[in-house]
Amino acid sequence: MADKGRPLMRRKGRKEEASAEMTKDVQTEGEAPPAEANGDSQVEAMELPPFEIIQGDRIDPFAFKFQFKNVEYSSGRNKTFLCFLLAEGNTADGLVKGYLEDEHTGPHAEEAFFMQCLLNYDPALRYTVTWYVSSSPCSACAAKIAEVLKARTNVKLSIFAARLFEWEEAEIQAGLKALHAAGCKLRVMKPLDFSYTWETFVENEEEPLNLWEDCKENYEYYQEKLADILQ
Template sequence: MAQVNKAKPNKNNEVPKDSENSEAPAEEDAEKKQLEELPPFEVVEGSRIPASSFMFQFKNVEYSSGRNKTLLCYTIERGEGQVFHGYLEDEHVSAHAEEAFFSNVLPQFLTSGPVGVTCYVSSSPCVNCAASIARCLRKNKTVKLRLVVARLFQWEESEIRGALRGISTAGCQLRMMTSADYLYVWQNFVEPDIVLNEEGESEQKSEQGAFIPWEDLEENSRYYEEKLAEILR
């Protein structure tokens, strides 16, 4: 999932707005350059996402250059109040996070009884990942899945639209992230960035406390909700 498509205008000539401007400021250029220079790696699994990575990868803007990985945060609920949290991320040359989760992680929790799964994903699944999700749901009827995504990946492509309808038909509740979802993920899956001071000691960035929504978060979310509704209609 290397890139998210640039959305075409709707009937009102509206597209998801990018408060960062089409010409990315110097600070974001540096951030993207740092991300692009990261070496390839296999799917990484953990419990907390660095705050800067979350804010960059989950941003529901049209401008998506540099957002070349998928982050997936999951909550798995089993009987007797058992709740498990975690996240996965991928790199564009490796396996996708969704396929890794539904093929390798989730099966570990399907030994007995019903399972409720909620996945918060930075971008909607590609065709292959959607196929893995649909197979998992068809095979495991006791799984109740909610897939909550920040952006729609190449939503104008007929294969992608069909793949999204396929996972919906298989039983997945698919919707876009709202500000309430962003706040939930921030509180449960994000950790402050740690930097080194002049003495080489680690310290937390003081400005990273509460989640601060970007200007067009809700407007962009509504735009994508309309597009998703059209696809699933």
């Protein structure tokens, strides 16, 4: 896909506007316009303000189709959806799955994961974590996650992102590089990843996901940009 001078996706936006954009996007499957994103040193040392984090097992299908769509212009997508798989130990017997959704009133979904889903962290155990996120981490989140991974070498994290958040910004690129250097596996979501996430984390009523026309093209675009950043 040719580079059209992709506009930066902005984190903040009004939830009323996002809701309206979501309804329009799902009904018409059209493109939209600014966007969203997301926010561990030693987790124990963090002082967190009150925050709103929604946690559950299954995402509303309309929210998934809007928030995870890997469009070039991502208007109204001003929050982060984080679907996770968490395995403790060397087997998948204790696999935990779910999702987090942030409202940007405090910590972002990435930060909340370590506070809520790894609340009983045990340094003697091995943790294998996979995230499917609506957009890649912001610079602050990336730096905190990198610090956690360096401090907790028994945590192995893979992040698969539908879109790259503000990838043209130097601080965002530095954050992604820091994550990569800390051992985090980073990749853009492929078309098959969207179908898997739909089947695993969405209230889909056993309906298959009809991928949007430019899904593969947009994946290739973002993956090329990510490869350039991490090289």
